[in-house]
Every structure is written in structure tokens, then in C-alpha cells.
Amino acid sequence: MSDQNASFGNRGNRDASVVNTKGMGTIDGTRKSGPVGAGRAGDPFLIGEAMTGGYGKGADILNDCTIAVEQGQIAVIVGPNGAGKSTAMKAIFGMLNLRQGSVRLNGQDITALNPQDRVKAGMGFVPQVNNIFPSMTVEENLEMGAFIRNDDIRHTMQQVYELFPAVAEKRKQAAGELSGGQRQQVAVGRALMTQPKVLMLDEPTAGVSPIVMDELFDRIIAIARGGMPVLMVEQNAQQAMNIADKAYVLVQGANAHTGTGAELMANDEVRRTFLGG
Amino acid sequence: MDFLNALVVFLNFVFIPAAAYGAQLALGALGVTLVYGILRFSNFAHGDTMAFGTAVVILVTWGLQAMGISLGPLPTALLALPFGIAATAMLVLLTDKAVYKFYRVKKAAPIILVMASVGVMFVMNGLTRLLIGVSEYRFDDGERFIINVRDFREWSGLPEGLALRSTQALTLVVAVIVVIALFYFLNRTKSGKAMRAYSDNEDLALLSGIDPERVVRMTWIIAASLATIAGTLYGLDKSFKAFNYFQILMPIFAAAIVGGLGNPLGAIAGGFLVAFSEVAVTYPWVKIVGYIAPWYEPSGLMQLLGTEYKFAVSFVILIVVLLFRPTGLFRGKSA
Amino acid sequence: MSNTRQSAGYSAWRAPVLFAILAVLFVLEGTVNNTMFSGSWNTSLAILNMGLLSAITALGVNMQWGYAGLFNVGVVGFLAMGALAPVLVSLPPVEGAWQAGGPRLLAALAVGVGVLAIAKLVWTRTRSGIAIAVILLAGFFAYRFLFDPAVIAIENNNPARHGNIGGLGLPVLLSWAVGGLFAAAAAWAIGKVALGLRSDYLAIATLGIGEIIVAVMKNEDWLARGVKNITSIPRPVAYEVDLQNNAEFVAVAKDWGFQAAEASGIWVKLSYMSLFLVVLLVLILLAELALKSPWGRMMRAIRDNETAAEAMGKDVTRRHLQVFILGSAVIGIAGAMMVTLDGLLTPTSYNPLRYTFLIWVMVIVGGSGNNWGAVLGAVTIWFLWIKVEVWGPALIGMLTAPMPDGDLKMHLLDSAPHMRFIAMGLVLLLVLRFAPRGLLPEK
Known part of the structure; x- marks a missing residue:
């Protein structure tokens, strides 16, 4: 937090007649994008490869984490609370600084782009x-x-x-x-x-009822079958794996298991640890 | 019972003055509410921005008058208004660059911006004093009345007269045009919608490709224009005295909050509510009652409060509204 | 995170050094005569005395802002509230005023308060808006029925000299405490309403109440003669004339090399200064003790994390109301002291820019949350406020010296005193930007 921000502590921020904290932003919109590089041969459509980093100057949350999604497929990121699922997605979206690793989309290296420009990139x-x-x-x-x-x-x-x-x-x-x-x-x-060329969803079903959740998943499948790759973080691991072409199980910011949804569902360890039996 | 005369007195002393004053408050409150919605703080310098803008308008008016340019029946100030708006917008944008932007980029807590606006208020107050001094000025020229009391009496045959000053009519006409233009901008144009989107959710606006700095610039320009227009109309209607523009901050804030801070429609409703209550509560009703109920002979003026306490009225309305509807009449952002 | 930053880079010598620099400025003002300073001890002490009163006011604001984070923009109103106390307490009674309408006036005020109390009671019991409206309307007319004749009678009582209700003839020092009580009562009323809403609306509420209190003081002639001003408020210290007629005093002054007139002025100002210093130091002592007590720790805990404090069962609104009342009481005391120092009450001089926002500049520049900072900021800013009015024209005069005489030069010279507004604004902006914790950051 900046000195200016901490200077008054929490003073005065309760007084609705002078301050409006609703809808305030957290993303630094002034960060400029760096150059776009070339992708690598044989890349999936979108890949965040060997990502290591954290928020600000804090400790690393992601450790050598790789997430990828192919054209027309659904990839899900699952894992226990605090495993860095959302962080991994934010890293792909450019909302935290990577110390190592790169993000490549559609044959381009977009690691240096800020979030606004990643939207423009697709x-x-x-x-x-x-x-x-x-x-x-x-x-x-x-x-x-x-x-x-x-x-x-x-x-x-x-x-x-x-x-x-x-x-x-x-x-x-x-x-x-x-x-x-x-x-x-x-x-x-x-x-x-x-x-967009790829759709990224951060826990789209958080806080909605099971019926609504099923309907949302149906819609997401429809989007993917329409040809758009979908990358999604999900809390409801079982349902997510049911629809996933590829699933990534993260533990402590690192890849623990990777495979198709069906493969992971069949994996005893994954089932025991993350799917509750 | 003489209903017609009562109506004329009511229009003359309550409705027309309150409508004109309400329009001025509404324009002022719109500026406050926009800055609150988008820059997320209550701008204590708004009153002094109004004063600065009006001072520039007056200076340009004098210049135009000295050159022999006038608008015929309309006040010359109308011609000077664009210059005032331009100068005020420049000053406000400069202020943003020099003061506010730093905190915005740092994502500082809005209370720091409130404090900074107090500093800006001092500076602008001083600038206005340097520019034009502290005396009282009248700068309306052209035709004084659209309807004057004598003509009305002759035309209607009523003993009571009705006057509509051109500044009052002008205030209402200009206010209507400005409000329509502003609402068209906010609700129908891409830029206006971008401003609303930024106010709703800064991060999502950024991710949608909206340039925050552009939104902020537009907001300041609009706020400066509204302030200059409101200040000029107020000055034409009454007179210009720098200190009065500081005092008008209270009813303007009250109007904005009563309407629901951050809500433009609310600011307008709030402005008229405050203005009509102020005038109604401080007007001596004895004459109107005399026409409607001649058998009743009141002992006093039938004035609920002395005009000196008009600020108390806006305050009481504010408290009552907040007690019963904490978000303001129209849902604001502040709850 | 904020705590580590706050203590970092703040030497124990900082406060003494800054106070010493300030003291040197006052000594220069008293001894050196050039374009910068007047070289008059009378001027120097006059600035210091008003600076000390500003310090007490800033202390009150700092209690509200620094301890609890409450943004009070009605400082001028609480000062005015306190200013009424010397008038009502220590002025001699006005002959005939009480007989003219005193009891009726008191009855009216009692009815007014009673109606509000009943309305509140009915509201909590029934929640019926119509009932409230009827009660308030009926109450208002009952109040005006009692109030108006009483006021007319009092104001017609010797209007050229009095026309007000008069005082009780009690010692003026007592009125300082009463001033605190007056301001505390107003703060209780406004805080009860504004802090009880779903989210705070304290800023706008205090802005409004400040305007209203000043309007009451300007227009209720029966109270303090309104814009006709009250003069000759009794003094707690000697009068210059008496000193000048005192042979012993004149002789001592001569020994020290002063003229009797100058010496008497200095003596009076030194007496005031001692009184003010005593009050200021007592208040700081109490404020510091309160801050270090469990109560003060809880206040700060609430300020820094309201949600956590609420979860621990602390009644945040109640604590805020407490500190708001206490701070306002301190401001009220300062208000009473100000009219005592001036010896007169001029309601038209109660300008929010000077009495609300300048105090805020003092608090921010001094350092939010630091009592000594509030004192340092207040005296420094007050010194600047007075001196920039002198320095501004001097500077402009120097800059415009090569210019040919003309309208522009005249205009610039005429408006130079207004530079102090710009200067104060710039000081605040610069402090906010480069030292947002102020000269003496909170420990």
C-alpha cells in the first residue's frame, strides 16, 4: 500500500457524505504494456507456461505452474482452497507480475501485455x-x-x-x-x-444454486462447442471435471495432476483428496 | 375567496423564484454528484469553482460591453459564458493534473482527495479574489423583464401583479437545455455510458477497454461547465459575491445527497426539493391566506422561519430524507 | 503495515527542534524590524495568543479526526456555540430583560425540546410518520406562540444599548467551561442523528449545523444582540488603562526599558498567554492520558478496523458519539476563550473558511492523530496566516517595482493580501503530497 493511502489509516472512510468507495478499482490502469513476442511451434492455443510469481512484492504463490487450453476445448483448474487457482488465471490474464514463465496466445508471446491489452489481444x-x-x-x-x-x-x-x-x-x-x-x-x-478468442471464467458458479449451476455449465459447453476455447476455475470439482476436456489439479501453486476430466475422475488419489471419495 | 389573486401572488413570490433557484441548485448539484460518482469524493472546491467561472464570465462580459458588443435583449454574459467555461475547464483540468491525478494513480483512499479538495478550495478562493476582488457585482444587462408587473395588471385587470424577470426565464431555459443535453450524453452516447460504467465498476470498465483518464477528463470538463453555468445563472439572478458561492455549497450538497449521491436524476429532484422548501418555509404567507380565506385574520406574517434560516431548511430536509430513506430519494451510491 | 511505517524515520528530536524553530520565529517577530517582521512584542504575542487558541481548537478536531476518524466540517459552529457562553454567563444582567420575557422564553425553549423528545418517543413506539408530523407541527406553533412575544419584548428592552437577555454576571473563567458544555450539547444532538444513520453523514451534517448555529447567532438579537455585536465582555486579566495608571507598574516597565503603553499591552498579553497555556497543557495532558487508557486504545482499534471491533462487541456508534462530543467540547472551550480574548462577540466574523477549514489545514499539517502535532500545526499555520498577509504585498511590491504605474500594477498591489488564501491552500496540498502524515506523525 502506498504511503499516501496509509497516511490517514482508515479515517473518514465511513462518511458517505464525502467519500464513495463503491466500485473503486484495484487494477493499476497505468501500467504500460511491453512488446509482443513470437509464439513457439507446437503451442496449444493458450498456454501459461512455468509461471512463477505473486502479488506485488509478496511471496510467490505460483511455483512453476503450467496451464493450457486447446482450440474448442474446455479446460478447468481445480484444487483445494488456497491452491492458487484464481491466481493462476489472473497470472494468465496479466494481473500479477510473473518472475518466470510466459503466457502465449494464438502464436504470440503476450507475457509483457497489461490486462487491458490482453483483452484487445483476444x-x-x-x-x-x-x-x-x-x-x-x-x-x-x-x-x-x-x-x-x-x-x-x-x-x-x-x-x-x-x-x-x-x-x-x-x-x-x-x-x-x-x-x-x-x-x-x-x-x-x-x-x-x-x-474473444478464448473465454476465461473465474468460478462462474460461486454462490448460485445447483440448478442454476447446471444451466450455466450447459451454456459454457455450448460456447465451447461453438469453437471457442474456455478456461475456467471451479470450486465444484466433480461437476467441472465432468464437462472438462482437460483438467489441472493445483496444490500450493504447482501442478499436482493433469489429464482429461475422465482420467482424473478415474484417478484414486485425485478422487480421494479432492472429490470426497 | 379570491383564488386568482392568490395564485398570482403564489406564482410571483413562491413558484417563479423557487423554480429559478431550484434550477441553479440542480445544476450545481449535478456537478457535485458527477464528481462524487466518478472521482469518488465530495468536492469542497465546487462552490469556489462556480465563483471562479462566474468571475471569468463577468470579466469577459465587461470586456464585451466595453467593445460595444451585446446580445440585444439577452444578457451579454450569455456570450461570455463559453469563455468562462473554457477557462474554468482549463483550470480544473490543470488542478487534476497537478493534484488529484497523483492520488488516483496511487489508488489512495478517497478521503485524501476530500482533503486535497479543501486545499484546492483555498487556492481557487484566492484566485477568484485576485481576479475580481470581494465586492458585490451585478452584471445582468439587456431586457430586465419578460412580464412586468404593470403590463400584467393592465392585461389581467387583477390588483396583484406578476413579474417574470428575464434572468429567471433564462435560468429555466438554459437549465432545461443543459439537463437534456447531459442526460442525452450520459444515456445515449458511448462516452457517456463509459462514464457511467466507470462509476459503477472501475476495474471492469478498464478491462472493457475504457480509458479511465479520458473518463476523468470528461467528468472534470462537464463539472466545470455545469459549475460555470450554475454560477453565472445564480449571479445573473441575484448578484455575484464570491463568499455567497461558498455558502451555496451547503444547499448544493444537501440537494445532491437528498437525491442520492452519484445519481444525476436525484440531483435535479434534490435541487428543486430544497429550493421549493426553502422558499415555501421562509415566505410570509399572510397575503395569500388573505385572498383564499379573507375571514381569517392572522396576527403575524405567517412565515414559518425567517429568511436568514433558509440554510436550516435544506439541512432539515436532508436529515429527514436520510432518516427515512438512507440512500436518498433516488438510489445513490452512498449506502 | 501502517504501524511499521508510522514509527519509521521519526526521530525523538523532531518535535523539540520544530517547536524551537517556531519559537525563534516568534522571537524574531518580537525583536527584528524589517519587511519580514514587525519587531513588536505586542504583535508577536498577539499572534501567539490567537495561535494558542487555534491550537486548542485543533486539539479538539484532532480528537475527533485523529482518534476516531470523524470528519467534522462544522468547527465554526462549535466555536460559535462556545462563544455564546461568556455572553450568557459572565456579562452583567440586563435590567428589565428577564422581567420582559425571560420565563416565557425559557418556557418556549422547554416546549421546543419537549416536543422533540415526545416526537422521538412516539416514533420509537409507533413508527407512524403522520403522528410525528402532527406532533411536530403542533409543537412548532406552540413554540412560536410562546417564543415570538417573549423575543419581541426582550428585544424592545432598551434596544440601543441592550435588547438582549443579558448574562448572569458570573466569572468569565467559568464561562469557558460552560462554552464547552454548550458545544457538547450541540454535538450530542447532531451526533445522535448523523452517526445513527446507516452510514455516517457526519460531514454534511456538521457543515449544516455549523451554518445554522452561526445564522442563529447573527439573527437572534435577544441572545447576543446579533450583528449589533456584544462589546465589553469581562476580562480575566488586568486592563491596560489600569496598568498605565499604576505608578508601580510604570516604574517597573521603565526599568526594563519599555513605555507604559507598550508594557501594559505586553503584560496583558502575557497574562492571557499564561492562562491559555495552562488550559492547553491541561487539555493535552487529559487527551494523552485518555489516548493511553483502555478507552483510547479501543478508540484507535475501532478506527483502524471497524469491522473487527464490531465483531468483538464494541458499540462503534456509541464510541464515535463519545469522542465527537468530547472533541466538540474542547472546540467550544476554545470558542469561549476567543471571545474572552477579543472582549467582543462579532457574529459576522464567523467565517467557515477561517474557522473551519483553516483549522483543518492546521490539523493535517501538524499530523493527524498527534496532539503535539495539532499544537505545532496550529501555531505555525496561524503565524503564516497572519504574516503572509504582510509578506504577500511586500513580495508583490518587490516583483512589480520595475513595472510602470498603471491599473494592472494597482490591481496586483491591491489584491496582494488575498495571496494568503492561495498560500494556505498550497501549504495543505504540499503537505498532503509530500508529508501526508504531517510535521509530527502519529506515533
């Missing part, structure tokens, strides 16, 4: 929380998703509405007034509006 990212604009309508949320595009976005919007008919009915409603599951749909829809 990453669609859905954060776990605060992933919509609550006071804006569903339609405006989608428009904002397509902010960087200058072409006609109506077709994409139509596709999103077809994918999520429930929110299509509420397109003129404020997104903040929707139910939890519908909000997640808006959040995914917003990310799809950039027409």
Missing part, C-alpha cells in the same frame, strides 16, 4: 465478483463489453441473447436487480461481446 475474462455494471441495463452492459469494437455489434448481441434467453427478456432492466445466476449470465455475455 482474451475474454469474467472476474469472480464485481463482474457487471450494476446500475446499467443488461443491454448497456453488453454494449460496454463491446466498447473496444468499432464495427456493428448487433449480431454479437443477438448471439448472446440467443445463448441466454432469460436475460434477453430483461435487456432493459438494471443488471444489479437480476438474480445471481442471471447476473453471471450477463457477466459471461459481456465478456463474449468482444468476440
